[in-house]
Amino acid sequence: MANSLRGEVLNLYKNLLHLGRDYPKGAEYFKRHLKNVFLKNKDVKDPEKIKELIERGEFVMKALEALYFLRKYRAMKQRYYSDVNKTN
Numbered sequence: 628m629a630n631s632l633r634g635e636v637l638n639l640y641k642n643l644l645h646l647g648r649d650y651p652k653g654a655e656y657f658k659r660h661l662k663n664v665f666l667k668n669k670d671v672k673d674p675e676k677i678k679e680l681i682e683r684g685e686f687v688m689k690a691l692e693a694l695y696f697l698r699k700y701r702a703m704k705q706r707y708y709s710d711v712n713k714t715n
Contacts, residue, residue: 639684
C-alpha cells in the first residue's frame with residue numbers, strides 16, 4: 628500500500644473512531660465492529676480497491692454525522708417546542 632493511501636486509511640480509522648464515541652449502541656460496540664471491518668480488509672493490496680474502500684468509509688462517516696445532527700435537532704426541537712404544545 629502506498630504511503631499516501633496508508634495515511635488516508637489511518638486518518639479514516641481515527642475519524643470513524645472519534646465519531647463512534649456517540650454511537651447509539653455504545654462506543655465499545657462501534658469500536659469492536661470498526662476494528663473487525665478494518666482487519667477484514669487489511670490484506671487488500673490493489674490501490675483501486677483501497678480507494679473504493681476509503682470512499683465507502685467516508686460515506687459511512689457522513690451517514691454517522693447526519694445521524695448525530697438529526698438526533699441533536701430532534702432533542703432541541705423537543706425541548707423548545709414541547710412547551711408550546713403543553714400550553715395549547
